[in-house]
Amino acid sequence: MTNKQEKMICNSFGIAKLKAFQKDVITDLLNGKDVLGLARTSEGKSICFLSMIAMHPNDLMIGILPTVALMRDLVQRCEDSEIRAGCLYSGNAENTNIIERLKHGKLQALFVAPERLNDPHLWKAILKNKVHTIVVDEVHCLTEWANEFRPMYRNIGKFIKDLPSSPVVAAFSATVMQEDISYIAKSLHMKNPAVHIGKLKRSNLSLGKVFVKTEAIRYGKVKKAILKYANKGRIVIYCTRVCDVEEMRDYLIEDCDIEADEIAICHSKLSNRAKQxxxxxxxxxxxxxxxxxxxxxxxxxxxxxxxVSQLPFSAASFYQMAGRAGRDGRRAKALLLWNDADFQMNLDIICNTDERAIDAVNELYAICESSDDLHDAIIECFAKDGE
Known part of the structure; x- marks a missing residue:
């Protein structure tokens, strides 16, 4: 990447300079290399792929993302930088207009969920454009969700392969296991991708684990933590099942004297999830x-x-949950409560899935049983060479 190109990117997105991780990723993308970029929140992964729009203003970049919130955020960032962007999702009144704009080559960036990729109307509109870059953000979803929860993740590679031109493929995450890199590359039809690893450990985030012998002890630990952080900011409590969410809410109201209005809940079966x-x-x-x-x-x-009130299904899943704390750079805490019953419940839930899922459950259980620092042990699970 030349100094002129770097300056253009910085001016486009209102930043003073690029980080070393960003420079390395962007340089490879500009040279036509597929890239897997791994780095913590705040390392600027999105600038890596948004910069490709600035470098290819007359063509199209397609971003594949798991949630509407991520899509909307990226569209807003594009619009703030005078980039013509749109996203497609259920219930979006602009969907028809976006497809029309795409047909006439008036979009520089399109953001979609993987489930949208088999829409024949979208495919026809895409074919009216030259696609220079395909981005798969939060690519750990490919390994965590593709088998059961979001099967369309398995079709991203076919979508890329069927494009008439051969775009550069860029995939990003903060949590990819070392053994999953080759799986991701093969699934997305990446050609000898360059793997760039930025900083993975967040110095402002403290991770702790506590073995809870009984449910009474588990709830007691939750109560103690909530009281300690009552006036310090917002709190998220993760549970494994829907019934656990409901029971935790009842406990906070009945045993911790927390008003119902102070509590929101979220799970896949909730009818008013967006409102919550x-x-x-x-x-x-x-x-x-x-x-x-x-x-x-x-x-x-x-x-x-x-x-995290019960043992999650993987180290990556736990670190994703933990990573929602302290986004402002100030000190934050993630507490993992676990016991053998959690471990057995997880094995029972995933008993019909693949060996990789079982290995992931076993790996996190081993980390919890060890005396190693939790943060260091979790980071060790991911692709190496990060700081």
Whole structure:
């Protein structure tokens, strides 16, 4: 990347200079190399792929993302930089208009969920454009969700392969396991991707784990943590199942004297999920109790405490949950509560999935049993060479 190109990118997005990680990724993308970029929140992964729009203003970049919140955020960032962008999702009144703009080559960036990729109307509109870059953001979803929860992730590679031109493919995440890199590259039809690893450990985030022998002890730990952080910022409590979310809410109301209005809940079966999430985002509710359905694309700056009240299904899943705290750079805490019953429940839930899922559950259980520092042990699970 030349100094002139770097200056153009910085001017386009209102930043003073590029970080070393960003320079390395952008240089490879500009040279036509596929890239897998791994770095923590705040390292500027999105600038890496948005910069490709500035370098190819007359062509199209397609971003594939898991949530509407992420899409909307990126569209807003593009519009702030005078980039013509749009996103497609269910219930969006602009969907028809966006397809029309795409047909006539009037978009520079399009953001979609993987489920949209099999829409024949969208495909015809895309074919009217030259696609220079395909971006798969939060690419850990490919390995965590593709088998059951979001099967369309398996079709992203076919979509890329079927494009008439051969775009550069860029994939990004903060949490990709070392052993998943080759799987991601193969699934997305990446050609010898350059792997760039930025900083993965967040110095402002403290991780702790506590073995809870009984449910009474588990709830007691939750109560103690909530009281400690009551006046420090917002709190998120993660539970494994929908029934656990409901029970945790009842406990906070009945045993912790927390008003119902201060609590929001989120899970996949909730009819008013958007309303509940908005209550938490706006600050009307200071505590969110949720399954892993809540979080992707969440960028609330003042979450000070994350309580993962039961053992998650992988180290990556735990670090994704923990990573929602302290987005403002101030000190924050993530507390993992676990026991053998959690471990067995997870094995029972995933018993019919693949060996990789079982290995991931076993890996996190081993980390919890060890005396190693939790933060260091989690980081060790991911692709190496990060700081």
């Amino acid at each position: 999430e908005q209550r938490f985002r706006s600050g009307k509710a200071r505590i969110m109790i949720a399954t892993s359905a809540f979080g992707m694309g969440v960028n609330i700056p003042d979450i000070r405490l994350i309580i």
